[in-house]
Structures are given as C-alpha cells and as structure tokens.
Amino acid sequence: MTFARPATYSALIFDLDGTLINSAPDIAAAVNRTFALRGWPELETDYVEAFIGNGPRRLLYDMLSDLGLPCDDATVTAALDGYIRNYTEHPADRTRFYDHVLDDLVALRDAGFRLGICTNKPHALTQSILEVLGLDVLFEAALGADAVPACKPDPRHLIAVAEAMRLPVGEGAVNWAYVGDTAVDQATADAAGVPFFVVPWGGGSLVDVPAHQRLSRLADLVQFGPRTATAVE
Known part of the structure; x- marks a missing residue:
C-alpha cells in the first residue's frame, strides 16, 4: 500500500513483542x-x-x-x-528492551505523540508485562488479542486500539501510524488503511517495505511529532 505521509502524526500505535521488547x-x-x-x-x-x-x-x-x-x-x-x-x-524474568527503545518512547511522548499498543499477546499478560517493565505509564491504551472480537492481522484489532484512544479511523481520516516488526503487522496496517513503519530488529529485516517505511530506531519518528512541527513553525 502507498500512502501520503502527513506533516505530523498525532499518535503512534506499536506492536509489542519483537518491536518494543525482546520477550x-x-x-x-x-x-x-x-x-x-x-x-x-x-x-x-x-x-x-x-x-x-x-x-x-x-x-x-x-x-x-x-x-x-x-x-x-x-x-x-x-x-x-x-x-x-x-x-x-514469570512474565518478564528475561525480557529486555531493544537498544534505545525506552529512551525513544519517552522522546516520542515528549514530542507530543499519544502512544498505544496492539499486540496478539493475551490482554492480562500484556498489562502485567507493561507494569513490570514500567511501560504502563507511557501508553494510553494497550489491547491484547482476547480483549477484541478479532486479532491481528484482522484490522479490527488495530482499529479497536485507535478507537480506545479516540483517534480518527476510516479512509482519509487517519493521522496516526502503526509500528511493528512482522508481515502480520504490515498486513494489519494495510488492511486498516494506516501508515506502517518497521523496526530493524525482531523480524523487521524480513519485512518487505519501501525505504521510507524502514526505521533505524524509534526516534526517527520524532520528526513527525506535533510539538516538533510546532517548534519548527
């Protein structure tokens, strides 16, 4: 899918496993x-x-x-x-953040992004892991697979997270993006009609995307932050 990138995104929704954490x-x-x-x-x-x-x-x-x-x-x-x-x-005994992820998430929040999570991990387990890792304070909504009627790659999962964050959904209305590391994540974003970016770790190197959708780290997205754009103006 091709898409026109807006000057800013109001929010970013992330996959969890393989994207933010090595679980x-x-x-x-x-x-x-x-x-x-x-x-x-x-x-x-x-x-x-x-x-x-x-x-x-x-x-x-x-x-x-x-x-x-x-x-x-x-x-x-x-x-x-x-x-x-x-x-x-044992939800997070051996789980670790990928390099720079925690710092970059804080930077994205400080740049004005609202943050969410869409993961196929069970919902209660997701909440437990976010709490153990101290991520729960950064994310406005995080929905696991059993908290929605259909899970990824069904776009209704991603749309449910957007709706929980009161983000616009539907063709021509989207000003947010999804970030993941697998072809499942890519297919979910495409089916939902939202921009997609892939990380270089996890399974990211195996996902076929144009160069402008491939991140070197999450901080690459700061340039699209609402506060960043305001400062430039």
Whole structure:
C-alpha cells in the first residue's frame, strides 16, 4: 500500500513483542515448562522465536505441527492453558528492551505523540508485562488479542486500539501510524488503511517495505511529532 505521509502524526500505535521488547526468552521458557510436563522436547529460543507473531494458540499449534507432535484442538487447548499459566508466573524474568527503545518512547511522548499498543499477546499478560517493565505509564491504551472480537492481522484489532484512544479511523481520516516488526503487522496496517513503519530488529529485516517505511530506531519518528512541527513553525 502507498500512502501520503502527513506533516505530523498525532499518535503512534506499536506492536509489542519483537518491536518494543525482546520477550522471546520468556516465551520460550514458558513453552519449555509446558512441554516438560508432557514429556515433549526442550526447544531453543531461536526456534520458538520463529513462530511468534500470531498469538499463543497459533504459536503452540504451529510448533507442535512442525515437530510432528499431537496438535488436535484438545491437545493445543490443554497446552495453551499450561503455557499461559507458566508465562503469567514469570512474565518478564528475561525480557529486555531493544537498544534505545525506552529512551525513544519517552522522546516520542515528549514530542507530543499519544502512544498505544496492539499486540496478539493475551490482554492480562500484556498489562502485567507493561507494569513490570514500567511501560504502563507511557501508553494510553494497550489491547491484547482476547480483549477484541478479532486479532491481528484482522484490522479490527488495530482499529479497536485507535478507537480506545479516540483517534480518527476510516479512509482519509487517519493521522496516526502503526509500528511493528512482522508481515502480520504490515498486513494489519494495510488492511486498516494506516501508515506502517518497521523496526530493524525482531523480524523487521524480513519485512518487505519501501525505504521510507524502514526505521533505524524509534526516534526517527520524532520528526513527525506535533510539538516538533510546532517548534519548527
């Protein structure tokens, strides 16, 4: 999708995993605790990370299928319950910010942006992680996959976050952008009709976007901030 970039954005909505935080070690640890109880193999973090992006149920189904393990609905549901329980008990033991992310988020807020999160992670777990990492004070709205009728790449997930922030939605009305690291994020933004930017970490290097949509760091977006534009004028 091509889009005309406005002189300013009033808000930015972010994906969480792979975009703001490297949560793969905690996700892999929760998976492995769940697998161990069932006698399934221990997995490397890099292997688990390759399946992240479509929510926990899809994460487990795709890995079980790839490993040739049972992946019927009942098995996946039972594994999902264990995974959520294990992850909730250790939400951010090994999770880290990508370089400069925390400082850049503060800079974006100070430049006048309103900030939100649209993530396929479960909602309660999202809120817990944001609180543990001290991010909850920066974001106006953060909606996990089970807090909305449909999750990414369905655009209604992203639109629900925008509506929670009282941002304009609909063709010709959008003055905000979505930032992510996967083709799922890109497809979500495209389907919602909003500008999209991709980070260079997480899965960002694999996403095919024009050069002007590829960030070197989040601070690149400060130039589109409302207060920045006012200062220039």
